[in-house]
Amino acid sequence: MTKSLKLGVAGLGTVGTSLIELLATHRDRLANLGSTVDVVAVSARSKDKHRAIAETAGVTWFDDPIALARDPAIDVFVELIGGEDGVAKEAVEAALNAGKHVVTANKALLAKHGVALAQLAEEKGVALNFEAAVAGGIPVIKTLRESLAANSVRRVYGILNGTCNYILSTMTDEKRSFGDALKEAQDLGYAEADPTFDIGGFDTAHKLAILASLAFGTEINFDEIDVEGIQSITDADIEAAEDMGYCIKLLGVATQTDSGIEMRVNPAMVPEESAIAEVWGATNGVAIDSDFCGSLLLVGPGAGGKATASSVAGDIVDIARGIILPPLMRKAASLTPCVRSKLGSHQGAYYVRLSVYDRPGTMAAIAKHMGDRDISIESMVQGQMRAGVPGAEARTKVRGAPAPVRIITHETTEEAIRQAVEAIEQDGKVSERPQVIRIEKLG
């Protein structure tokens, strides 16, 4: 006899409705894999909006998702409400306490309470699955938790926010300004009316916090991530990157260093010929460097109802098949604290864009500030660089007005570059805040 798995789904936005569509479309497929999957209870903000689902035979409507989470009729509670606290947290706790498996797409909840929830799931002997919480349809949680279980991970990084990648792609492809590209993303529904959470890098940081825990066996620690968004990226930076053979991407990067875990979210220049540079538009890409497997890169849809529902459904199939693992791979109690690497210990090359007053001696002064901190300069160009003619347009500008200077350094430390840029600013030779972008060494 085929088993049957009973779901309660809280939240009927794009992911929730796509999940219900998927389960209907693939009913026979799932039965053939060993278990039918039935939605027997739902909850959402507006019953009117979801009357068709609410009034389906065999489906119970709950106004209160916490009551749904405790419903004796369900085996699995699917949390698609969102939010790091409040009702989502209470409902997930209620479900786990009632001995239900939980599947969630809620990265904010996990970034803040993931360890405690994982521990609760372990105590109750149930699953807490969250493939959909990071990078939409990309199976990165399963890859870290299962495929790479016998590897020591050195670094995990990626393009984890489709909105930012869409904006940067539009700026690059269509030579549009940041403001223009953001407005288009909002018009297309890729960006929220208040886009701070996405473009400020916080959404990426939530996902990175979860990935780092799985990668390094450390507690989830969102607060130890240095977060920088894409708001300051200008078309001049995009052009400079192109001229030098790079693309600008918003990366989340977590690295195991000698002094601890370095976690940061920042715009970065990646080589044009790297595979991650070809991750365009709303697509996500996650790379994992480990000792035996080497470098893996997973690319796919980072958001969208259908792709996210695919990951939720994969988590449900695991439960139907009896695959119940510790949510964070190791037992939650055995996770070690996430110790931050020494401040300023990041090493790498940097791109620095300055807007300098064009006076005699300025370039020499800038170069000296760099040299004083042992920063070796790979290239330093004044003026525009388009079409492979460095400085060509510099001649047409008004003498004495601010002119762009672009510097590429050899490998140095974050500390040194910050100090040098501060010294340059204090000289009063720059007309605006210097732009500093990391050049990411890949592979």
Place this chain on the structure above:
Amino acid sequence: MTKSLKLGVAGLGTVGTSLIELLATHRDRLANLGSTVDVVAVSARSKDKHRAIAETAGVTWFDDPIALARDPAIDVFVELIGGEDGVAKEAVEAALNAGKHVVTANKALLAKHGVALAQLAEEKGVALNFEAAVAGGIPVIKTLRESLAANSVRRVYGILNGTCNYILSTMTDEKRSFGDALKEAQDLGYAEADPTFDIGGFDTAHKLAILASLAFGTEINFDEIDVEGIQSITDADIEAAEDMGYCIKLLGVATQTDSGIEMRVNPAMVPEESAIAEVWGATNGVAIDSDFCGSLLLVGPGAGGKATASSVAGDIVDIARGIILPPLMRKAASLTPCVRSKLGSHQGAYYVRLSVYDRPGTMAAIAKHMGDRDISIESMVQGQMRAGVPGAEARTKVRGAPAPVRIITHETTEEAIRQAVEAIEQDGKVSERPQVIRIEKLG
């Protein structure tokens, strides 16, 4: 108390010795995940060569891998012998019959006997895991079997042979001939002394046969794959591809069509800006297009002892965690026959390179043969195309001697293009066999 999983490892080549290194390196890590993993029996061709392993305390040496497979002391038989028949097959059957789990990296064995072995494993209630058999360290088997279980897959394709990709990459990057690049690959140990199996596309076809079964729920059917290798690719083709914004890759492609499954291995032109075009050197890339998840691309090391051992170890960890699934995702008895799509039904654009005798009316005759079969021509260029100057070098050649003609068609059928090319050949206007390369539509 921590459980202990006892392994018998048959075959101590690069993968076997890397596996033993991995298990030693990550002994504590695996114990923390819930089970120690101990190699208690080994077998290989030469005991002398592996004396250190053979004489390790607690390890029993077997001259006969079939006897090892039946050893009551082991829980899991790890088959790293290779070969589609003979001792590898007998040993795997012996292990399954004795109720042992099996982990294998043997694609040839699975391509030929996978369904029967899967059925045997199901009957015995044991695992038959083979992540390492396809694309080395890339977790494509787990992604298809688990993550995408609730999706209908439309197409799976990829760069599945590192040797071929290394040769094509070297030809592209260093403007080397096929023969030169092959020799280098052999010198570096990437290619066998007899490279037919790799460069003829058969290794790719073995892997594709396995992927297609998982993707479409069909029996493994290696015989229904159209296989074409990279032997005929010349530097002229590589140059033409670059000039037109493409790269040449050896792809394995399996597509669900209305009339059945189309499975083929062939050199293909892929757009330079596609992510799979950035899969260089010995790296592999596998893409999966499915109805809810959309397009996923997994990139990583396709071969090498360490990466392959990582996949073998992942399979072992699954067994230690009690994850035992039907090897081919569905019950082997429920797989449907792999019906080949209608002959000639492949649709796509084509690149055709002809070496034509330069006589009046030749181009018109070629164009007419195309037009007669409703093939619409996107571009047709006589002579060299380097540096964006089509035909520039044609002027310097001897009048009447053969000259290259490159044609790009719009979408047409395989049948039409084959007929047109045959007609052109029969006219006696070409000095050598025409080259036909598919232009692959991605995404």
